Amino acid sequence: MKAILKKFLSITLCLAFATVLFTGNTIYSNAKTAKAKNLVVVLDPGHDTTHVGCHYEGFEEEIANLYIAYYCKQELEKYKNVTVYMTRYGFECPYGADPDSKSACLSARVDFAKSVKADVLVSLHNDYDPDLDKTQNGAKVIIPNPNYKPAIYVKGSQLGQSILDQLTATSLNINNWKMCPNGTGLVTRDSSSSTYPDGSAKDYYALINQSKSAGFTAVIVEHAICTNDSDRLNHLSTPEQYQELGIADATGIANYYGLTLK
Template identity: 40%
Template sequence: MKRIKLFLAAFFVAALTLCIGTAGLDTQGKSGLVVVLDAGHGGYDYGASENGLYEKALTLKLAKHCKEELEKYQGVKVYLTRSSDRYVSLDQRVEAASDWKADVFVSLHINSAPTASAQGVEVFYPNSNYRPSVSVKGRRLAEQIRRNLVAMGLKNRGLKVLNSGVSRYADGSAADYYAVIRGSKKAGFPGIIVEHGFLTNMSDVRNFLKNDASLKRMGVADAKGIAACYGLTKSDGPSDGLTKTKLTKLVGKASSSVSLEWEEVKGANGYEIYRSASKDGTYQKIADIDKFSIVSFRDTSVTRGKTYYYKVRPYKISENKKKTPGFSAAQKVRLLKKPMIAVKAQPASRMKVTWKKVSGATKYEVFRSSSPNGAFQKIATVKGASSYKDIGLKQNAQYYYKVRAVGTGVQGKTYSSYSAVKGKAAK
């Protein structure tokens, strides 16, 4: 990947606004381009607020729409610096991007001005100091996004560079004014700030900011700008012929095991399974199954009590590259901790089995056997209680119990592992 980029750098110098790039999954499935989308502001930092709209909410919508669109392309990994309404400092945003090994950082904002007439799009990119190649790359992307937003009807305010009057780069040159642009450059990748219209301008509000449909169009325009700049191609091109799959089953099989099933996709060479700890979080590939006929997987590298999201995509290998129509919808499963139980012999040959409630469980199954390692039989399903009274037993006989928690899943039930076996003699 990197080598090809260096090779292409010669072209970039010759034609600054010509966007060429590299993309595509290699056969190891490592994604090529890492894009970090940064929804400006959040939490107690509202950003601009005008006309009943809050910048922090609009930028989050833009980021999510942009991510959704961008993930339709091959060979790209997209991260959000925040995926909910929370405060993240500017330094934290760039640090996270650096940890994710970002190739580019795109900060999404909405403008405001003291004069109501100011309107349209402007994009800030890194100055040419310190690391000129970062500036070149940032400008290329800024230009592509600016062009797409202007094509939607936003007024063109152009590309901009803003220097800090105080801050300097390591070589003594004037640093970029904006912290995320400056921080990104220090970390070695371009950071740009896209200002999507003005909250203080009635025309921008009416045409672009007030409704979700136009926010989505802007997010998509940003994504298409990124895709064009880096030469990404859409996964669901007609050449693939593959269709997406669908998770048909997702359940916890035991406290630390998840079982998945999905629809077979004709023509696929295999499937990639991705998992995340949150719906809009970072999905990581956990398995690559290289047979189209295998449509199930058991994930045993999970932690009890946690919630996981899964999605699956089929792929076809052609010319040494993976082509995929994209991911199935993500589905959620919550793993159940195994119950802790106690068994108490009660008068009249009764046994009381009690357990601590398991978070996420909807009911409990109680099993009994006459020996600790013998065959256990399910004797009760208990809903809304955390104990069970077993009656009509034989005096002095030994009874052994175990309990498992039951929860919901996709097209099936989620089960915890069995509790430890506890036994007593009946009184």
């Protein structure tokens, strides 16, 4: 009797484990196969010369982000079944030149992604430390929080990890962001005042919460920290270095979606 019970229990546990594995796998392979037809990627070179990013020791974030985006696009287009758009192709803001229109500009970028039926919006940035703490260095990816549409969180965390794997292969460290430290380089940030329709905390960043509301995943890649001398000199100083970052982003995106080279 005991032996039968033991056998029954072990079969039940095996089935439960298999279900967990199968369910976990289904989410990921759905992400791969459903998009295998044609994946629409919108790259968002963060900021522009109207809404500038961080500037430090000759580094200008809005210019660097544009370089990285072009190199990323060029690399991604080596793969089959993918269409790549950018939210801007030049230095100036294409969504109105009003310097006070930062939030309107961000909304317009999400609207653009919506208009081309984006599967994913990847916003490309670089960070700085506001206290000029030179020990802060490395890469992180800001992903959607688990609220409101948890599947978007799952996609964002898997895509974010895939990109981060490539960025750390370029010798960048993982940034343990002091705003939301967790040591993984994958971070979520909640709004303290706004909520989704189900009452849960909104994602802090407009780009992420508006994309989530529209039904697609957005992640913000913070490649490196310009106030760290090593990051700036070794990763953010030459077109070749921007190319290395753009290729890393593209490879991370391609790996996650299971794209194959042409």
